[in-house]
Amino acid sequence: AQSVTQLGSHVSVSEGALVLLRCNYSSSVPPYLFWYVQYPNQGLQLLLKYTTGATLVKGINGFEAEFKKSETSFHLTKPSAHMSDAAEYFCAVSTTGGTSYGKLTFGQGTILTVHP
Amino acid sequence: EAGVAQSPRYKIIEKRQSVAFWCNPISGHATLYWYQQILGQGPKLLIQFQNNGVVDDSQLPKDRFSAERLKGVDSTLKIQPAKLEDSAVYLCASSSSPAPRLDTQYFGPGTRLTVL
Numbered sequence: 001a002q003s004v005t006q007l008g009s010h011v012s013v014s015e016g017a018l019v020l021l022r023c024n025y026s027s028s029v030p031p032y033l034f035w036y037v038q039y040p041n042q043g044l045q046l047l048l049k050y051t052t053g054a055t056l057v058k059g060i061n062g063f064e065a066e067f068k069k070s071e072t073s074f075h076l077t078k079p080s081a082h083m084s085d086a087a088e089y090f091c092a093v094s095t096t097g098g099t100s101y102g103k104l105t106f107g108q109g110t111i112l113t114v115h116p
Numbered sequence: 117e118a119g120v121a122q123s124p125r126y127k128i129i130e131k132r133q134s135v136a137f138w139c140n141p142i143s144g145h146a147t148l149y150w151y152q153q154i155l156g157q158g159p160k161l162l163i164q165f166q167n168n169g170v171v172d173d174s175q176l177p178k179d180r181f182s183a184e185r186l187k188g189v190d191s192t193l194k195i196q197p198a199k200l201e202d203s204a205v206y207l208c209a210s211s212s213s214p215a216p217r218l219d220t221q222y223f224g225p226g227t228r229l230t231v232l
Contacts, residue, residue, distance in 0.1 A: 004158075009156075036223075041225065042225055043119075043120070043207060043209075043222075043223030043224050043225045043226055044159070044207070044209075044223040045223070046220050046221075049220075090158050090159070092158070101171075101214045101215070102147065102164070102211070102213075102214030102215065102221075103149075103161050103164060103172060104149075104159075104161065104221065105161075106158030106159050106160070107158050108156070108157050108158050109156075109157070109158050
């Protein structure tokens with residue numbers, strides 16, 4: 001079975017500061033990993049994903065994440081926070097085979113607050 | 117390109133009543149997912165369709181939940197009878213295929229259900 005743990009249900013940063021949202025996963029097979037963002041009253045939007053190849057993945061809105069197999073981590077970062085980044089962020093892992101191929105298992109989410 | 121459409125956006129019912137949600141995926145998307153998102157948690161997959169066939173419904177409470185995808189396009193999710201613990205946001209997502217390396221799941225805005 002696969003699982004995702006997001007460390008910290010709430011993260012608060014100042015505008016212009018580094019954003020770091022932590023995600024650790026558990027998977028018995030090489031995982032596909034995702035970060036989604038959810039703005040209030042909206043659906044989830046894909047920020048970035050890791051499937052194969054380069055372990056540093058760049059996404060939309062200046063976010064990036066690094067897949068570290070030895071640490072089973074996929075932390076999300078952004079060098080400089082903007083007020084518009086305030087939202088809830090979800091890390092997810094996907095099954096890569098079997099009858100549940102494509103199924104996403106999500107972490108519990110991290111709410112990012114950005115202060116002026 | 118139109119996104120995933122869901123209706124209604126909000127629904128309030130009393131326990132033991134019935135409710136139905138509707139989803140229209142992105143045109144041409146063969147794979148459709150229903151997720152349940154309880155407040156403070158990440159989305160949990162309820163059911164996955166490939167065209168009009170069910171791929172995974174292992175986490176669907178089949179004694180009260182049912183879903184169908186007629187003609188492989190629109191889908192409905194029904195709860196009968198509803199319980200208090202069914203209060204959640206129900207998200208519909210679609211993708212061209214279930215292959216996460218190749219395709220992205222696109223999410224609708226969700227239906228917020230409150231059971232009183």
